Amino acid sequence: MHMMKLVSRVSTLLLSVTPALAIWPAPTSITTGNQTLWIEHNVQVTYNGGIVRWSSLSHPSCPSAAIRTNEELLALQLPWYGGFVPPGSDFRSQDIVHGGVCRALDAILNQNFVPWKLYARNAVKQTEPAANKGKTLITKLEISQTGKDNSSTWKPVGGSVDESYSLSVDLKGTAKIEAVSAVGVLRALESFVQLFYQHTNRQIYTTLAPVEIKDAPQFPHRGILLDVARNYYPVENILSILDGMAWNKLNRLHIHVTDSQAWPLQIPAMPEVSEKGAYAPHAVYTPHDVALIQTYAVHRGIEVIFEIDMPGHIGIVAESHPDIITGWGAEPWTTYCAEPPCGQFRLNETKVDTFLDTLMDDLLPRVSPYSAYFHTGGDEFNFQEYLLDPSVGTNDTTILIPLLQKFTDKNHARVRKAGLVPLVWEEIPKDYNITIEKDVVVQSWLGGSAVQELTSAGHQVIDSNYNFWYLDCGRGQFLNFENGQPFDTYYPFNDWCGPTKSWQLIYQHDPRANLTEEQAKLVLGGEVAVWSETIDETNVDSLIWPRASAAGEVLWSGRLDASGNNRSAVEAAPRLADIRERMVARGIGAAPVHMTFCTQGRNGSTCSWPVGV
Structure with a gap:
């Protein structure tokens, strides 16, 4: 046994936890529904009304997010992706957003995972949505930046860059991001990524529609x-x-x-x-x-x-x-x-x-x-x-x-x-x-x-x-x-x-x-x-x-949290396990949060310490 029995009697009353939402870190405010939407490669992305060049992940304008070596980046010569930019070069908001869109959609469509560790034991087929019925697709991602970036956006002192954003997904298949800065857009895109999972048939879905998120960091x-x-x-x-x-x-x-x-x-x-x-x-x-x-x-x-x-x-x-x-x-x-x-x-x-x-x-x-x-x-x-x-x-x-x-x-x-x-x-x-x-x-x-x-x-x-x-x-x-x-x-x-x-x-x-x-x-x-x-x-x-x-x-x-209480590890654990799985799927060897038993069913209380004696 890995844990000594410290008490002879424990209460069977454990903390009840609502199935956790996926977003990490926790947004300032979030509301979700329980409807299923699907997303494919042909989603149309706009930035301030203009089309972001996005036809498919195989297009050279959107290379794999797994490319990280010097040689690969140099070969690409795509400054917005993170390739070499000589010192003193100007950074452009549209390049920052373009790269962020490509990486986000790559993560959603090519680097996603079947969340079997987060569903109940042997219940993936029963838990994931049916994929052979009429499906509502997310067809649009509309990005609006309301402010102007400047040089301090890319090298901010303290909190001089506004990282706040709002994100919504409606039941008709339109997703919207609004942010003051391009950096805020990047933060919103990472939250957008976390809404989606891979189906066992390799299609991509979310079961949380409609979604409304408003978010901003506490510390700069x-x-x-x-x-x-x-x-x-x-x-x-x-x-x-x-x-x-x-x-x-x-x-x-x-x-x-x-x-x-x-x-x-x-x-x-x-x-x-x-x-x-x-x-x-x-x-x-x-x-x-x-x-x-x-x-x-x-x-x-x-x-x-x-x-x-x-x-x-x-x-x-x-x-x-x-x-x-x-x-x-x-x-x-x-x-x-x-x-x-x-x-x-x-x-x-x-x-x-x-x-x-x-x-x-x-x-x-x-x-x-x-x-x-x-x-x-x-x-x-x-x-x-x-x-x-x-x-x-x-x-x-x-x-x-x-x-x-x-x-x-x-x-x-x-x-x-x-x-x-x-x-x-x-x-x-x-x-x-x-x-x-x-x-x-x-x-x-x-x-x-x-x-x-x-x-x-x-x-x-x-x-x-x-x-x-x-x-x-x-x-x-x-x-x-x-x-x-x-x-x-x-x-x-x-x-x-x-x-x-x-x-x-x-x-x-x-x-x-x-x-x-x-x-x-x-x-x-x-x-x-x-x-x-x-x-x-x-x-x-x-x-x-x-x-x-x-x-x-x-x-x-x-x-x-919003109620002024310390954030609970019991509530956080399933979401942390979720972001860990995403990091692994995207190429980072993150350590497990728990044994799989503790995360299946998204119930953080499964492996919590009992309350009461």
């Missing part, structure tokens, strides 16, 4: 942090993550692109940094890769934010520029850094400024066409390491903090010069008492009262509380332990942040908990974190999904 920042330095991810893996984010209405990918372990980012002005700092010649991200990732993201309503963490987490630069790094490879590493190898920027060395001026002048102009932000790190600054720094030679905080203040000011000036907003980890203002300007966004990860303290000081905050939203936690140590005292001390070799963050734990975290109304306004949203000590392209799908989906609903729909 709904993200995933991906560490690509500790383990390298091929570009197609990153594009796949972007697809999953779009399907779950997540809108920020934070790429932690360098660390002390590796520097995979090519910098044309300083090619030696990646040549000597990458794990291997192929394990790099070229300028083309960077532009491709960002463009692919924009066409899915996602903003990519790159991070170069400093002045700590930067030791690898010593391989190419040893005279600007202190403590590279210092032992014992536990004295000088959070994990090996150690190495931080020298804080009183002018050559550091020369290095950073060159780096930022090269990189930031290539980032700024696609993003409003750049993350400068600042976490886990180790004072002991400056005992080894010939430019400092002390761990005295009265000397080091002013040097760190100067370093931070210069770095943020470089970011602002490029027209970007700086981000930092919470230690910069909270633990090191570094003064930062009001435009700087602070990412909080240490939990406790951190978000309360930061917002009470007037800082904008992104919540990544490790107690809830670190997806790498609870999977064991990446370190090795010698026999004897090390083995005995660290057995059974748990990692520092266990236990594993289950989707239920992730789902119950509220970034606004215990905040005043004014403080809550400063919480832009949150990010689940994928630190990659023991994660790479082989297991990343199952570790992100569908747990990031759970955070996605918290950030889109809010932790409280």
